Amino acid sequence: MSAPLLQLDNVTVQFGGLKAVGDLSFTIGEGELIGLIGPNGAGKTTVFNLITGVYEPTAGQISFAGKSVVGHRPYKITARGIARTFQNIRLFPSLSVFDNVRTACNMHLRHGISHALARGPKFAAEEREIDAKVMELLEIFGLTAERDAACKSLPYGDQRRLEIVRALATRPKLLLLDEPAAGMNPTEKAELMKLIRFTQEKFGCAVLLVEHDMKVVMGICQRINVLDYGRKIAEGTPAEIRANPKVIAAYLGKEEE
Amino acid sequence: MIERSKILLLSALLVCAGLSHVAGGISPYYFDILIGIGINIILAVSLNLVNGYTGQFSLGHAGFMAVGAYASSWLTLKYGSSIGSGTLSTTTVFVLALLGGGLGAALSGLLVGVPSLRLKGDYLAIVTLGFNEIIKGVIQNAEPLGAQRGLGGMELHTNFFWTFAFAAITIYVVLNLVGSTYGRGFLAVRDDEIAAEAMGINTTKYKVLAFVLAAFFAGIAGGLYAHFKQFIHPEGFNFLRSVDIVVMVILGGMGNTAGVVVAATLLTILPELLRKVAHYEWLPDWLQQVAENRMILYSLLLIILMLTRPQGLFGNFTGKRNQRLQ
Numbered sequence: 388m389s390a391p392l393l394q395l396d397n398v399t400v401q402f403g404g405l406k407a408v409g410d411l412s413f414t415i416g417e418g419e420l421i422g423l424i425g426p427n428g429a430g431k432t433t434v435f436n437l438i439t440g441v442y443e444p445t446a447g448q449i450s451f452a453g454k455s456v457v458g459h460r461p462y463k464i465t466a467r468g469i470a471r472t473f474q475n476i477r478l479f480p481s482l483s484v485f486d487n488v489r490t491a492c493n494m495h496l497r498h499g500i501s502h503a504l505a506r507g508p509k510f511a512a513e514e515r516e517i518d519a520k521v522m523e524l525l526e527i528f529g530l531t532a533e534r535d536a537a538c539k540s541l542p543y544g545d546q547r548r549l550e551i552v553r554a555l556a557t558r559p560k561l562l563l564l565d566e567p568a569a570g571m572n573p574t575e576k577a578e579l580m581k582l583i584r585f586t587q588e589k590f591g592c593a594v595l596l597v598e599h600d601m602k603v604v605m606g607i608c609q610r611i612n613v614l615d616y617g618r619k620i621a622e623g624t625p626a627e628i629r630a631n632p633k634v635i636a637a638y639l640g641k642e643e644e
Numbered sequence: 645m646i647e648r649s650k651i652l653l654l655s656a657l658l659v660c661a662g663l664s665h666v667a668g669g670i671s672p673y674y675f676d677i678l679i680g681i682g683i684n685i686i687l688a689v690s691l692n693l694v695n696g697y698t699g700q701f702s703l704g705h706a707g708f709m710a711v712g713a714y715a716s717s718w719l720t721l722k723y724g725s726s727i728g729s730g731t732l733s734t735t736t737v738f739v740l741a742l743l744g745g746g747l748g749a750a751l752s753g754l755l756v757g758v759p760s761l762r763l764k765g766d767y768l769a770i771v772t773l774g775f776n777e778i779i780k781g782v783i784q785n786a787e788p789l790g791a792q793r794g795l796g797g798m799e800l801h802t803n804f805f806w807t808f809a810f811a812a813i814t815i816y817v818v819l820n821l822v823g824s825t826y827g828r829g830f831l832a833v834r835d836d837e838i839a840a841e842a843m844g845i846n847t848t849k850y851k852v853l854a855f856v857l858a859a860f861f862a863g864i865a866g867g868l869y870a871h872f873k874q875f876i877h878p879e880g881f882n883f884l885r886s887v888d889i890v891v892m893v894i895l896g897g898m899g900n901t902a903g904v905v906v907a908a909t910l911l912t913i914l915p916e917l918l919r920k921v922a923h924y925e926w927l928p929d930w931l932q933q934v935a936e937n938r939m940i941l942y943s944l945l946l947i948i949l950m951l952t953r954p955q956g957l958f959g960n961f962t963g964k965r966n967q968r969l970q
């Protein structure tokens with residue numbers, strides 16, 4: 388096996404008295420589709436925020452493609468090839484569907500401010516190129532017709548898909564999806580599963596999926612990590628996780644509360 | 645094929661050149677208002693890049709205007725006479741001095757912006773307000789700049805052409821920036837900083853860039869003002885002047901350049917109308933006094949506006965900022 392794409396080594400983050408994530412270690416290989424599950428408040432979103440540089444770990448190491456990302460600003464980490472979606476959808480509310488995706492092409496611009504002002508042929512060519520790229524992505528995700536709509540006017544499921552499109556526009560090697568199926572109906576969920584698999588194949592990127600819907604997680608993930616109270620309690624294939632007594636206990640314990 | 649915006653800019657410059665001849669003929673009173681409109685358009689449209697498109701709250705635009713006014717005046721006073729007396733060379737000195745004033749203001753914008761924009765939270769309003777007062781204080785104590793007495797002796801260089809040419813350039817720069825993929829970064833910062841960073845956008849860079857560009861144009865506006873009035877005084881660049889510009893941006897609609905141009909025009913004319921109203925004998929005393937004090941009216945106007953049309957008179961920006969991170 389080659390060196391992992393993403394590696395977490397004993398990562399801990401402390402918020403005051405609360406250890407939101409404790410001694411967490413796991414790896415993701417290139418092109419893998421990995422699940423991260425756990426009861427509410429287990430620390431899944433916090434793991435995303437640690438990987439993307441929104442929070443800095445209190446202890447431990449996170450490296451991407453062999454190099455540490457700890458202490459880097461989020462935009463730099465994105466530039467290195469990690470993109471994400473947000474649990475509570477964070478599209479750019481005043482921008483259209485098209486512009487939300489176009490904005491994510493910003494970091495790959497070859498021409499800077501002087502070209503934006505001079506508006507020469509190079510600028511026009513690059514803007515056309517971006518236009519085509521955005522339309523291609525919107526097409527794949529079936530959002531072409533909504534191109535000029537205000538992103539807030541889209542149905543919930545479409546907004547979630549648009550967030551995935553926007554993240555893909557940064558051309559990531561690793562895509563972090565935070566509950567992409569939340570608020571979707573069963574048909575949309577089935578569609579989403581296909582899209583995630585398709586994304587992994589077509590764009591060749593690894594995916595780390597946080598999702599409460601077990602059908603979705605078990606259906607597409609190659610391996611699954613389970614968190615409870617910020618600690619990893621299990622790791623394995625979907626079949627192994629389903630049969631793991633610790634996992635069952637963690638979920639049952641929560642339901643009784 | 646030439647870009648449409650470039651054709652528009654060139655036509656605007658030609659129209660300015662053409663109108664410049666006609667504008668010389670109107671009465672000094674109206675000419676004064678006209679130049680005031682042009683200068684306020686530069687100030688408001690540039691501030692709109694920061695407060696409107698980038699979602700930051702700068703409250704010291706008059707401070708940068710002061711830097712530009714004093715720097716360009718110092719330059720023309722020092723070098724204006726030493727270079728030959730042909731019209732071309734005096735005009736060249738004037739334009740170079742304007743650009744020098746703009747660069748001076750941009751540099752002070754960089755010094756103020758970098759430390760304050762890196763911090764999270766709304767420190768910018770306080771810092772820029774402080775900067776405005778500090779600049780005023782420095783000038784009040786700087787003997788070479790006339791201190792409390794003010795600075796005069798500049799020649800009349802500002803005319804219709806230069807004022808509205810720079811207004812057109814300001815509008816061109818702001819619109820072309822925010823319309824490009826590059827400039828979508830400003831709007832992304834305004835809409836959601838965390839999402840913007842997650843999309844690979846260096847939010848600090850965009851905030852500083854908006855701030856420095858706006859300061860540059862405020863400096864140009866200051867230079868135009870100085871070489872029109874031919875006398876500048878620190879009190880002319882006080883906090884109330886900054887508020888004037890902020891009101892124009894809010895009234896026009898944050899992030900709506902056309903609206904801000906209209907608002908800048910209306911709010912330049914309004915005080916003149918009010919001055920007339922204040923002299924109508926048949927009005928009750930208190931109304932005359934309200935009319936004389938435009939700050940009272942501005943405050944009322946703002947309160948009514950915020951209650952009825954928070955997006956500004958001509959506004960289009962409805963996005964709100966998400967605060968919680970999940």
Ligand SMILES: Nc1ncnc2c1ncn2[C@@H]1O[C@H](COP(=O)(O)OP(=O)(O)OP(=O)(O)O)[C@@H](O)[C@H]1O
Pocket residue numbers: 402405407425426427428429430431432433434474970
């Ligand atoms: N910035 C913060 N400051 C303090 N506590 C935080 C912060 N962020 C997260 N937490 C806490 O860390 C714990 C883990 O939260 P997190 O959002 O990561 O859980 P989660 O697994 O994503 O849950 P859910 O399934 O509900 O989304 C929670 O107790 C949460 O309140």
Ligand SMILES: [Mg+2]
Pocket residue numbers: 431432433474970
């Ligand atoms: Mg979560």
